[in-house]
Amino acid sequence: MANAMTKGQITSHFAEKFTLKKSEAAAILDELASLAAREAKNGFTIPGIGKLVVVNRKARMGRNPATGETIQIPAKTVLKFRIAKAAKEAALGG
Numbered sequence: 001m002a003n004a005m006t007k008g009q010i011t012s013h014f015a016e017k018f019t020l021k022k023s024e025a026a027a028i029l030d031e032l033a034s035l036a037a038r039e040a041k042n043g044f045t046i047p048g049i050g051k052l053v054v055v056n057r058k059a060r061m062g063r064n065p066a067t068g069e070t071i072q073i074p075a076k077t078v079l080k081f082r083i084a085k086a087a088k089e090a091a092l093g094g
Contacts, residue, residue, distance in 0.1 A: 005047055007026075007029065008014060010025075010029065011025045011026045011029060014029070032046075040052045040054070040079055041054060044088075046082075048084055048086055048087060049052065049083070049084055049087050050081055050082050050083040050084045050087060051081070051082050051084070052079060052080070052081055053079070053080055053081075053082055054077060054078075054079055054080075055077070055078050055079075055080050056075065056076075056077050057075060057076050057077070058075055059072065059073060059074050059075040060072075061073070061074050
């Protein structure tokens, strides 16, 4: 399995593809990340890739793996990424 692309590799790819300076491509990536973080609470979609969604997890019973003791895990709000169908099919081949 190949290694994931680094930010520098992604920046270089975008700079070549769209004839930008690497600093401009890096600024675009940084702004996308900043915008996603800022708007995540409302849901944030990157078309063709996926979306960030806020999910409320219910309280549940869990087990401490060290002691085997049953514990109550409180309800909490979490951020999840739901991959787009097209990206999933491209990555998994089906």
